Amino acid sequence: MVAPARPRKLAKVPFVELADGRLQGVVSSGSDIERVYVSSVEAGTYAFACSTNNNRPCGGARGSFCNHIRALVGEAVLQYGAERVARSLRVETGDGEPTAAGVTAVMTGARPAPAETRTAATVFSRFLRHLAYLELAPSTTPLPEMQWFPTARTVA
Template sequence: MCRGDGALSDWERSSTARVIPPARPRKLAKVPFVELADGRLQGVVSSGSDIGRVYVSSVATGTYAFACSTNNNRPCGGARGSYCKHIMALISEAVLQYGAGRVARYLKVETADGEPTALSIAADMTDTHPSQAGSQAAAAVFSRFLRHLTYLELAPVTAPLPEMQWFPSTRAVA
């Protein structure tokens, strides 16, 4: 968007998107990937017992339908009728990453007076039930997580990444 004088703002001339810093620092070992996307709080949670296993967990906005399965598409044994420990860890890390207020607003959770916490958000999500749609989205979430990992392997450079060149330019072509 142009300002009133037709000039582009700094962020529009930049090749990078504005990144919102986390609400509080978090450790990535337990929940390496968390996002508010596709109408769900979703992410990847490490297994507590097997270093080679991760769980893809999600909670749907508004309905609080949940899904949790391993990276091999096996259902989580703890997600039977209520949130498992992986989903609870996902909610806690989302609160650290985005702030409790933002997570509660995104999930459409009506919290009691005062600042919500991860526990109050989970407690206020009533009428939870397993979700088939969340299970089907697990592959896309895990794929995005793996894609994010590949960016960590890149050397730090200021040059544009070729795969990001499909974004339209904001400059007028003469």
């Protein structure tokens, strides 16, 4: 298990992951507290998708990255570190340490095309499953579906 590169605030981007050859996550709407956007960027091609939780397309993602995708990249850099995000998305930032702005600049400079939003339901479902664990009462009994997580062992 890898610790976050830096602590991040969960209000704007409550869920971010590097999975399935993409950077993907859930980004809160700036105008409606009940709306979230499911955003993703594919590794290598930088094809992007952004839509609401009820599958309406994002108005800002017309031909280029919207603010939701930019926020997603920024929070991914906080969560995983710029180097890991750049490596996962296959972004070559040149010399020096990559930054969120540098990663985003390389991807937008490549003129990525919008992708299909067919993965939005899967990402949103993962987010909801993630939230369900927050509603559980504190307990020390193991959860069968969490058995694959590494555990810390104490030495007596």
